[in-house]
Amino acid sequence: MARCSLCHREGSEGGYCGYHRDAHANLVAAYEAWRKSTELSWNAFLEEVIQTKEVGGWARDVAHDLLSNDQWGNKSSNNFP
Amino acid sequence: MTERVLVVCEKPTAASRVAQALDDDGAPESFSERGVPYHVARRGKLDLIVVSALGHLFFVAQKGGKWTYPIFDYEWVPSHVADKKMARTRRFVEVIGKLSLGVGGYVSACDYDMEGSLIGYMILRHVCGEESVAKARRMRFSTLTDRDLNHAWDEMSDSLDFPLIEAGRIRHEVDWLFGINLTRALTLAVKNATGFYKVLSVGRVQGPTLNFIKEREVEIQTFVPTPFWLIKAEVRLGRKKFALEHEASRIHSDSKAEKIVAECEGKEGDLKELETARTELPPLPPFSLGDLQREAYYKLRYSPRTTLRAAERLYLGALISYPRTSSQRLPPSIDLRRILEGLREQKGYADFASRLLGKSSLRPWQGKKDDPAHPAIHPTGKKPGRLEKVDARVYDLICRRFMASLERSAVRESTRATVDVNGHVFHLKGSRLVEEGWTEVYGPYFRDNGVVLPALKIGRKIPIRKVEAPRRLTRPPPRLNPGSLLALMEREGIGTKATRSDIIDTMFKRGYVDGREIGVTDLGLTVVESLDRIVPEILSVGMTRKLEEDIEGIRTGETNADAVVEEAIRVLGPALSGFKLNEESIGTAINEALLRASRKGVTLGACPVCETGEIQIITSKQTGKRFAGCTNYFQGSCDASYPLPQKGKIQATGRKCSVCGAPRITVLRRRRRPWDLCINIGCPSKKKENPADGQM
Ligand SMILES: [Zn+2]
Numbered sequence: 209m210a211r212c213s214l215c216h217r218e219g220s221e222g223g224y225c226g227y228h229r230d231a232h233a234n235l236v237a238a239y240e241a242w243r244k245s246t247e248l249s250w251n252a253f254l255e256e257v258i259q260t261k262e263v264g265g266w267a268r269d270v271a272h273d274l275l276s277n278d279q280w281g282n283k284s285s286n287n288f289p
Numbered sequence: 290m291t292e293r294v295l296v297v298c299e300k301p302t303a304a305s306r307v308a309q310a311l312d313d314d315g316a317p318e319s320f321s322e323r324g325v326p327y328h329v330a331r332r333g334k335l336d337l338i339v340v341s342a343l344g345h346l347f348f349v350a351q352k353g354g355k356w357t358y359p360i361f362d363y364e365w366v367p368s369h370v371a372d373k374k375m376a377r378t379r380r381f382v383e384v385i386g387k388l389s390l391g392v393g394g395y396v397s398a399c400d401y402d403m404e405g406s407l408i409g410y411m412i413l414r415h416v417c418g419e420e421s422v423a424k425a426r427r428m429r430f431s432t433l434t435d436r437d438l439n440h441a442w443d444e445m446s447d448s449l450d451f452p453l454i455e456a457g458r459i460r461h462e463v464d465w466l467f468g469i470n471l472t473r474a475l476t477l478a479v480k481n482a483t484g485f486y487k488v489l490s491v492g493r494v495q496g497p498t499l500n501f502i503k504e505r506e507v508e509i510q511t512f513v514p515t516p517f518w519l520i521k522a523e524v525r526l527g528r529k530k531f532a533l534e535h536e537a538s539r540i541h542s543d544s545k546a547e548k549i550v551a552e553c554e555g556k557e558g559d560l561k562e563l564e565t566a567r568t569e570l571p572p573l574p575p576f577s578l579g580d581l582q583r584e585a586y587y588k589l590r591y592s593p594r595t596t597l598r599a600a601e602r603l604y605l606g607a608l609i610s611y612p613r614t615s616s617q618r619l620p621p622s623i624d625l626r627r628i629l630e631g632l633r634e635q636k637g638y639a640d641f642a643s644r645l646l647g648k649s650s651l652r653p654w655q656g657k658k659d660d661p662a663h664p665a666i667h668p669t670g671k672k673p674g675r676l677e678k679v680d681a682r683v684y685d686l687i688c689r690r691f692m693a694s695l696e697r698s699a700v701r702e703s704t705r706a707t708v709d710v711n712g713h714v715f716h717l718k719g720s721r722l723v724e725e726g727w728t729e730v731y732g733p734y735f736r737d738n739g740v741v742l743p744a745l746k747i748g749r750k751i752p753i754r755k756v757e758a759p760r761r762l763t764r765p766p767p768r769l770n771p772g773s774l775l776a777l778m779e780r781e782g783i784g785t786k787a788t789r790s791d792i793i794d795t796m797f798k799r800g801y802v803d804g805r806e807i808g809v810t811d812l813g814l815t816v817v818e819s820l821d822r823i824v825p826e827i828l829s830v831g832m833t834r835k836l837e838e839d840i841e842g843i844r845t846g847e848t849n850a851d852a853v854v855e856e857a858i859r860v861l862g863p864a865l866s867g868f869k870l871n872e873e874s875i876g877t878a879i880n881e882a883l884l885r886a887s888r889k890g891v892t893l894g895a896c897p898v899c900e901t902g903e904i905q906i907i908t909s910k911q912t913g914k915r916f917a918g919c920t921n922y923f924q925g926s927c928d929a930s931y932p933l934p935q936k937g938k939i940q941a942t943g944r945k946c947s948v949c950g951a952p953r954i955t956v957l958r959r960r961r962r963p964w965d966l967c968i969n970i971g972c973p974s975k976k977k978e979n980p981a982d983g984q985m
Pocket residue numbers: 212213214215216217224225226227228
């Protein structure tokens with residue numbers, strides 16, 4: 209069975225385990241609210257959210273992962289799903 | 290000739306109290322045989338031999354066979370046989386056996402609840418013989434005062450309380466079946482998969498409790514905050530500053546918040562409306578055990594277990610009533626005046642007690658919950674001698690709560706002024722207690738956070754001194770703490786008032802949870818995941834609650850006891866087979882979690898220099914400072930090392946620096962943002978990161 213690229217837990221689909229997938233879904237949902245109230249870009253949102261003490265550890269992992277993938281050009285520059 | 294009667298108590302302290310109360314002269318003879326204390330009290334024509342257990346003297350144990358699972362064959366054996374750590378209880382069993390020879394009657398004077406009834410029954414059944422059970426009578430009491438004990442003797446029931454005993458017996462048997470089988474299944478999964486031996490226990494109630502904590506943790510760890518803005522205005526009334534709140538408690542857009550600020554800045558407010566309302570704050574009911582544990586956690590920061598132990602000592606000292614109660618009610622049979630007369634003689638309570646005694650009638654404020662065996666926790670009125678600090682504070686809490694429940698309601702007056710600021714509606718809120726009522730006696734544990742407003746009139750113009758729109762972020766749900774977890778267990782109907790605090794404690798001991806704000810550990814998470822995958826019903830509140838209801842049904846005579854055990858075996862059988870089939874994967878996953886846990890807090894990630902070692906946090910023996918170094922240093926093959934920030938908690942992130950490949954860490958510091966950085970001080974990414982922010 210494939211392992212999560214962030215925590216090595218078993219049972220990953222599309223690179224992330226269930227927890228990191230949930231965290232990713234929460235990032236996407238929260239971005240909607242951020243965009244409406246602040247007009248931040250996806251990447252600026254991720255940068256901002258990483259800095260907060262409220263964000264959960266797994267959500268922070270995913271945000272870092274999305275940003276670093278972006279930096280290395282693995283995904284398109286706007287990797288908002 | 291005098292007849293001899295054997296009186297069985299649960300603990301030595303209780304035995305000495307019972308003997309003293311029942312002796313005609315209040316001076317029984319006390320003896321000790323091989324370290325086991327007992328007393329002989331004379332009561333009329335009877336000689337009472339008052340003996341004591343040490344809690345349970347009999348346990349459920351496996352009937353023969355090996356250390357394996359599933360195990361469904363069991364028997365009750367003396368506790369010293371079941372558990373080597375209980376060796377001391379052997380002498381108690383033997384001495385009680387000897388003292389019971391030639392005795393004409395038997396009385397169980399153990400604590401009056403399920404556990405107490407079972408303790409008394411097992412001793413009579415297994416030490417004094419079957420016929421003693423048929424002859425035995427039961428004393429029922431809620432305090433260890435002379436008065437209550439004498440009353441209990443006079444009103445003794447003709448037989449033991451068999452339904453309660455049966456309910457207790459089945460609870461122990463079912464809990465044993467779940468505990469032994471799940472513990473062995475988990476432990477053997479790890480051992481058979483990896484050869485590594487560590488006892489991993491799980492109990493019937495622990496499963497769902499751990500699952501609550503895990504679910505909360507998942508919510509917290511996957512949480513992403515969203516922003517909102519508050520509009521805060523400041524005004525001056527007389528010499529004092531007050532805060533105005535915008536009618537919308539949260540503004541959801543940056544630009545809208547800015548617009549409101551711009552429109553209100555430097556303007557004058559117009560006081561349009563003034564509303565006052567009086568609300569009654571009824572007294573709090575007297576304590577059930579859960580209420581006491583929660584209040585002591587929030588007001589005194591005592592863990593539920595600490596509070597329970599203190600309450601038990603106070604009970605054994607005859608200072609309070611039996612603490613293991615669910616009741617929030619004081620029945621009419623309790624002589625409230627006599628208790629208050631006792632409290633009147635105690636320092637700190639004289640004025641309050643005197644005032645209450647001056648009332649023509651005393652009616653306690655009753656709560657909703659009741660308990661078939663005991664009233665709410667209340668003082669007995671007996672004057673305490675010197676108490677340990679913890680006991681003294683718990684005692685004070687109980688006495689004040691008891692008196693508060695007899696007091697009048699408090700009355701709060703709330704004022705809300707509506708202020709129009711350039712078309713925007715703001716509120717100015719204040720409140721004060723106009724009648725203190727019960728809050729006076731409960732003063733040390735009651736905080737009134739109301740803001741007292743000066744006199745106001747409609748039409749008053751109020752200049753706005755300052756308006757701002759601070760950004761706030763939504764927060765994840767709070768972690769559970771021992772107090773809120775206890776409340777949650779009570780609400781969900783899992784565990785009993787007597788066992789909940791021990792269940793919480795055990796999860797800490799096993800390393801499944803940690804922190805004052807309880808978080809699940811990697812190990813705890815993996816154990817829950819394994820159980821969820823193979824035996825999800827173990828984690829379900831439904832099954833645990835159903836069993837509690839069945840046990841209650843046994844007590845009331847509605848449920849057949851043996852059927853409850855059969856049902857437990859029916860659930861466990863297939864679940865354990867599923868476990869056997871998946872031993873390999875469960876064992877490997879748990880072992881990985883154990884390894885991660887043992888490295889946690891030390892290992893930061895792979896070494897970017899030698900690529901085979903791990904970078905770990907090391908504290909220098911010479912300077913006491915911490916730094917990070919490669920594990921291969923000790924073999925002499927790699928000398929990679931990095932300075933670390935000396936302040937704050939360092940957490941591994943599991944990520945590598947995208948620029949230099951060294952591990953990235955998060956530094957958590959009080960009242961500051963988490964600082965995420967690459968540990969390599971020479972990393973090109975440092976230019977952006979402002980190393981001056983922390984002291985390396
Ligand atoms: Zn993961």
